[in-house]
Amino acid sequence: MATKTRSGSGNKTNKSNEESLFNWGGNQAGVLVGAAVAGAAVGFAANMGRKLFVQMTSGASGDWADALATEHALTLAIFDKIEATDDSNTAMRAHLLAKLKYALTKHALQEENVVYPALRQANSAHDADALNSEHGYVKTYLYELENLAKDSPEWLARVRDFRAMIEEHMRMEEDEVFPALRNTLSEDQNAKLTALMHKEGFKFA
Incomplete structure (x- = not known):
């Protein structure tokens, strides 16, 4: 028991x-x-x-054009950091290239999905198409830099070619195309375009 x-x-x-x-x-x-x-x-x-x-x-600060100009400046600051590296800084180059790709991809989506369509509606389809086609070259440069050895002497030279193309693209937008578009829009239309652009950028942020 x-x-x-x-x-x-x-x-x-x-x-x-x-x-x-x-x-x-x-x-x-x-x-x-x-x-x-x-x-x-x-x-x-x-x-x-x-x-x-x-x-x-x-x-x-400011409206859609000012915001895009700020993004341009931030992008050039990343280029500055990349150009300050040498062939031994392969990990840093890869890291900065990833940051550059992120910044440019977000920026391009805002322009391609909001600003360039607004340009077309404002009878500036030629400018919209020219700027949009240059985004294709941006993607090509990013692809080449991702696949080129980060310690190659050609890598930094390619970065500098890329920067020159980007700076010309930015100059056309900031000095010519965007001010012309902004001047054709009313205050309310500019405010709406600003809100739409930020909404698009928020999706990728």
């Missing part, structure tokens, strides 16, 4: 251990689910905050 009693007591103990180790019931489940939901909310908020920071960094 004693053995049987001990066996029964042992079974209860084992069952209790199983419930506490493997069955997340009652309050434990509530705590875990609550923690998961809270963690997801914090992650979502952090991501939204990052998006807002990235987008507002370029759009903190």
